Amino acid sequence: MKLPEGVALPGGGDSLLAFDVDEEHQNWGALSSLFQRWRASDVTRTEFTKKEIDSARWLEIGAWHHGYPQPAEDVFGYRQATYDLTDWCEKCGIGMKQKAPFQMKGEPKWGRNAIMQLVWIYGELFVTPDVWNRVFEPAHVECRPVLNTKGAELKTVVQLVVQTTASIITEGLPAEQCERCGRTKYLPITRGPFPALRDTPVGSMLRTAEYFGSGAQADQHVLMSQDLARSLAKSGVRGASLKPVVEPK
Template identity: 55%
Template sequence: MQIIHRISISSTPEIRGELAALGVIVGASGLVTFEVDEAHEAWSALRQWIAKSGAADIVSTKFSERELAEASWFALEPGWHHGYPQPIEAHFGYRDATYAKASFCEQCGIGLEQKAPFQMKSEPRWGRNGILQLYWVFDEFFVTPEVWSTVFNPNGVGCRPVLDVDGTELKTVVQLVIQEQVGVVVMGLEVERCARCERVKYFPVTRGAFPPLASEPPTRMAKTREYFGSGASAHKGVLVSREVARALAAEKVRGALVRPVRER
């Protein structure tokens, strides 16, 4: 496992000098970005520099082939986002069109329950990808009908249609239907409690494996009961079994990543 930090900061002579002293050479002007592994010999000093300088720090994890091969469950994470849910994009119109909001809290984002098909502006521009997430919707995945039939349908995962804003069913995309929910072991996770509704969510997992499952799901794809996110954004984690992860790899499906779930 490698913990990798993607650091971004505006370059100045002072910044360049400080980084050069730590063994990092960056460009002469503008916004500069570099990556550093926590195994780097200067990581301890770089960590202090990041805190002092206020540089943007995005953390990711690269898992070994052995870690991936030994995992029984994985968190499914987006490799890209494509488009915004419709309608009335500028005012989050998809919430009223797609979700029941009886339990929804606008302050923390918890509580939306899907009641109708998602809407997109038009057929997705898939390119070489076969699975996607929409911006703002971090616990639903959309795939081509071919990916559903070869990967998800054989593993017992259903699908539902996606519509355009006129109500016409799109032909090149379906939404995966994830009905089962499972709890995760939340000990050690950073928690955020909503001041309005008092419900809790946990910060997204970017470092290391996903938390262990409290029990084994009876299906090969599930969501967490717990919410993750920060501020006004909240979503449930999406989990897939080893069989689904291997099918995605065998079919060379692009557009999503997997994070091993830690064993209890």
């Protein structure tokens, strides 16, 4: 098998190489055993049909991952520059509040994509100014600038500002309680749709009141309405990934 070069990680070391394997593959049992023996990360996801996505009133949105937040001193230097860490727990990652624009090394190399997330920042979305003007501004979603490491405003990217929060139904979700701060976060949801909203949301975009992640990673997931998702698709925007949200009973 000819392997691609993979993705170089900050700080050096082995590069990241990923494969997609369907669990219905005839060799999945043997492959799964090998992955465990090699201590390779096994990340499961569910792929949804167009009908499943089109029929959901709300959708969780993720996006193409591109680049790292800056500055990168000590790898996580962006935290002090971008966030108020007063309520942040270093052990579980809960409590960071954005205080300043994100920084990138330079203009994103968008290619054919127009929506993205930064690596390590899975609760924020970035789009081109054109996409914000055509899709998100009419839906009353605000934006804020993104800077380079010298403090100059970048011209081809803005950050979407999602201020509304809503709770989801968490019964039955695997969770962990932080030994240091006592707060609870839920493990990443890798199988099936996203849990149902507890209340009827207002607006076209929101973030969960609950945090998700493992170890020191904690993010609030971003959800969008079906109407906004259709506007995104109609505009031909590439780079988004959608997961249907369960309808409440």
